[in-house]
Amino acid sequence: MSRERDERDTGTLRRLSNAFSNINAKLHKDRGERAPSGSNMGPQVPDSSRTQDQSNASGQFFFEYLVVVSLKRRRGQEGYEPQITYQFPKRDAMGQSQREEEEKSLKAITLFCFPEGVTWAPLTEYSSETFSFVLTEIDGSRRNGYCRRLLPSGKGARPPEAYCIISRVACFGLFSKIFDEVEKRRQKSMAMIYPFMQSLREAPFPAPGNTVKIKSFIPESGTEIISLTRPTDSWLEHVDFRTLFRCLGDEEVLQVFAATVLERRIIFIADELSTLSQVIHAVAALLYPFTWQHTFISIVPKVLIDVVMAPTPYLLGVTRNMLELVTDQSDLLIVDLSDGAEERFIIRLGDEDAILPTKLQEDLLKALSARQPNSTAEELNRVISEAFLSFFVNTVGHFASHVKRGGSGGQPGVFNKKGFCKATEPKASRHFVKLFVETQMFDIFIQEVERHPNREGFFHKKVAEYEQKKKSEKTKSGWGRVGF
Numbered sequence: 001m002s003r004e005r006d007e008r009d010t011g012t013l014r015r016l017s018n019a020f021s022n023i024n025a026k027l028h029k030d031r032g033e034r035a036p037s038g039s040n041m042g043p044q045v046p047d048s049s050r051t052q053d054q055s056n057a058s059g060q061f062f063f064e065y066l067v068v069v070s071l072k073r074r075r076g077q078e079g080y081e082p083q084i085t086y087q088f089p090k091r092d093a094m095g096q097s098q099r100e101e102e103e104k105s106l107k108a109i110t111l112f113c114f115p116e117g118v119t120w121a122p123l124t125e126y127s128s129e130t131f132s133f134v135l136t137e138i139d140g141s142r143r144n145g146y147c148r149r150l151l152p153s154g155k156g157a158r159p160p161e162a163y164c165i166i167s168r169v170a171c172f173g174l175f176s177k178i179f180d181e182v183e184k185r186r187q188k189s190m191a192m193i194y195p196f197m198q199s200l201r202e203a204p205f206p207a208p209g210n211t212v213k214i215k216s217f218i219p220e221s222g223t224e225i226i227s228l229t230r231p232t233d234s235w236l237e238h239v240d241f242r243t244l245f246r247c248l249g250d251e252e253v254l255q256v257f258a259a260t261v262l263e264r265r266i267i268f269i270a271d272e273l274s275t276l277s278q279v280i281h282a283v284a285a286l287l288y289p290f291t292w293q294h295t296f297i298s299i300v301p302k303v304l305i306d307v308v309m310a311p312t313p314y315l316l317g318v319t320r321n322m323l324e325l326v327t328d329q330s331d332l333l334i335v336d337l338s339d340g341a342e343e344r345f346i347i348r349l350g351d352e353d354a355i356l357p358t359k360l361q362e363d364l365l366k367a368l369s370a371r372q373p374n375s376t377a378e379e380l381n382r383v384i385s386e387a388f389l390s391f392f393v394n395t396v397g398h399f400a401s402h403v404k405r406g407g408s409g410g411q412p413g414v415f416n417k418k419g420f421c422k423a424t425e426p427k428a429s430r431h432f433v434k435l436f437v438e439t440q441m442f443d444i445f446i447q448e449v450e451r452h453p454n455r456e457g458f459f460h461k462k463v464a465e466y467e468q469k470k471k472s473e474k475t476k477s478g479w480g481r482v483g484f
Contacts, residue, residue: 061167061168061201061205062167062169062178062200062201062203062205063165063166063167063169063175063197063200063201064143064166064167064168065087065088065089065102065165065166066086066087066088066163066164066165066166066182066193066197067084067086067087067088067106067109067163067164067166068084068085068086068087068161068162068163068164068190069082069083069084069085069109069110069113069114069161069162069163069164070082070083070084070085070152070159070161070162071083071114071120071159071160071161074118078118079117079118079119079120080114080118080120080159081118082110082111082113082114082162083110084106084109084110085161086190087106088193088194088197088198089201105135105143105166108135109135109145109164109166111301111303111304112133112145112147112299112301113147113149113162113164114149114162115273115299115300115301115302115319116302116319116321117301117302117303120159121157122156122157122158122159123151123157123158123159123160124156124157125151126149126150126151126160128148128149128150128151128183129148129149129272129273129274130146130147130148130176130179130274131147131149131273131274131276131277131278131298131299132144132145132146132147132172132175132238132277132281132298133145133147133277133297133298133299134296134297134298135166136296142168142170143166143167143168144166144167144168144169144170144238145164145165145166146164146165146166146167146172146175146176146178146179147162147163147164147165147273148162148163148176148179148182148183149161149162149163149273150163150183153186153187163179163182163183163186165178165179169205170237170238171230171231171237171238172237172238172239172240172278172281173231173237173240173377174228174229174230174237177226177228178200178228181196181216181226182196182197185218188218188219192218192219195216195217196214196216196226199214199215199216200214205230206228206229206230207230208230208231208232208233208237209229209230209231209232210229210230211227211228211229211230212227212228213225213226213227213228214226214227214228231378232378233378233381233382233385236285236378236381236382236385238281238285239281239282239285239381240278240282240377240381241282241285241377241380241381241384241385242377242380243274243275243278243279243282244278244279244282244283245380245384247270247275247279247337248335248337248344250365250368250369251353251365252335252344252345253368254353254356254361254364254365255345255352255353256283256333256335256352257283257286257356257388258352258353258355258356259333259349259352259355260283260284260286260287260292260315261287261355261356261436261439262355262435262436262439263292263293263294263313263439263440263441264313264332264333264349265310265312265313265314265329265331265332265333266283266314266315266316266332266333266334266335267308267314267316267317267318267326267329267332267333267334267335268280268315268316268317268318268334268335268337269318269319269320269323269326269334269335269336269337269338269346270317270319270320270336270337270338271319271320271338273299273317273319275337276298276299276317276318276319276337277298277299277317279317279337280296280298280315280316280317281298283315284296284315285385286384286385286388287388287441288385288388288389288459289389289392289445289457289458289459290392290441290442290444290445291441291444291445292315292441293440293441293444294312294313294314294315294440295307295310295312295313295314295315295316296314296315297314297315297316297317298317299317299319300316300317300318300322302322305318305322305325305326308325308326308329309329320338323346327346327347329347330347331349332347332349333345333347333348333349333352334346334347334348355432355435356391356432357395357426357428357429357431357432358428359426359428359429360391360394360395360429363390363391363394364387364388364391367383367386367387367390368383368384368387370383371383371384389458389459389462390462390466392459393459393462393463393466394429394466395424395429395432395433395436396420396424396433396436396437396442397462397463397466397467398420398423398424399415399420399446399449400449400460400463401423402415402416402417402419402420402423403415403416403446403449403450403453404416405453412450412451413449413450413453414450415446415449415450417437420433420437421433421434421437
């Protein structure tokens with residue numbers, strides 16, 4: 001890719017990063033605090049050369065730390081303020097530099113545990129919910145925040161509290177089970193959480209499909225063995241498509257997918273934080289093998305709602321109580337995930353149902369109809385992911401034959417964009433492909449292909465299978481050997 005484009009993209013990202021830094025600084029100005037460096041407000045530009053399995057390498061901790069965030073009354077003011085009341089491991093167990101960095105991130109974490117703002121009323125009943133968010137560091141690396149909010153033990157009306165685990169590991173289902181164990185121990189005593197989390201922290205993160213067993217002693221119950229199994233499909237372990245397809249019909253999902261593929265500004269609206277986080281991660285997963293490269297905030301804190309003003313692409317999750325703060329925007333897609341919503345698309349550009357090639361839309365709908373109502377989460381993930389993966393195989397799977405390699409093995413290749421678009425079959429797909437190749441996610445993907453000619457992955461395997469199938473079909477028809 002051209003040097004000019006790299007410089008242009010870098011400049012755009014730098015300006016956007018500065019804009020979000022200003023918003024974050026404004027938040028902490030009144031308190032005289034330094035803005036946290038760790039937040040999921042900046043543009044998401046992960047190292048695409050690092051695969052999911054590599055980032056979850058054997059020997060990595062399950063998590064970095066666990067915090068409990070409680071709502072405390074604001075001094076001399078109405079409402080509540082989220083504060084960290086418990087942390088494991090303790091800060092004195094950290095090094096000086098680590099403590100300083102974590103202090104910045106912890107300030108951001110409280111915002112995402114209670115994004116609705118300071119207005120809370122004490123409650124006697126509260127249904128616990130589990131959700132997640134992403135902390136994107138200045139260098140583009142990511143950490144995942146897993147949060148369970150519940151009503152603490154006690155009598156009378158009281159505000160909820162949140163348990164939050166920060167981890168480099170992306171595996172929502174696994175951490176939901178960990179929260180079950182934390183919550184069970186919390187009902188007995190906060191002191192019971194420490195030994196369990198210590199055992200978990202010392203355990204190696206399992207390989208895909210494998211199980212790790214954690215021993216934990218509970219008074220009156222004895223030693224328990226908790227089994228934690230990692231899903232076989234590691235690139236889907238942070239995803240559960242059930243919520244997405246419960247909230248939206250198949251054709252509505254395709255329209256959201258189309259807008260996402262073209263890197264537009266998209267806002268999701270819901271009452272439940274769990275719905276927002278699960279849907280936005282599911283939508284991002286539909287892009288595999290491509291990765292969303294722009295702003296990604298699964299739950300936008302109220303104090304940072306100005307992020308909707310950003311002119312660049314984003315995927316945002318916003319609670320319904322802030323709907324009126326985002327509907328004055330245009331040139332975006334606002335999706336209402338609420339049960340019984342009169343209009344799923346509150347604001348739209350209007351062309352979302354015409355972006356994808358008609359034949360491939362039909363193929364996608366047919367593939368999605370194959371899922372079973374009683375299928376497990378893992379079975380559903382497989383059916384849906386393969387449907388959308390086939391879409392990319394059909395439209396851009398011929399990329400490798402349009403990367404010209406030099407004589408020496410160490411030289412990067414050069415992608416022939418014009419020849420690639422012209423070779424797209426059928427011709428009805430070429431208009432879409434011409435738009436898609438201009439996206440940053442395709443750009444980053446091709447840069448990796450140019451730099452690493454021998455890198456293989458699940459997508460490359462599916463492309464090879466598709467090419468072999470086409471070759472066999474052409475040969476049987478007597479057309480001879482035909483490639484892309």
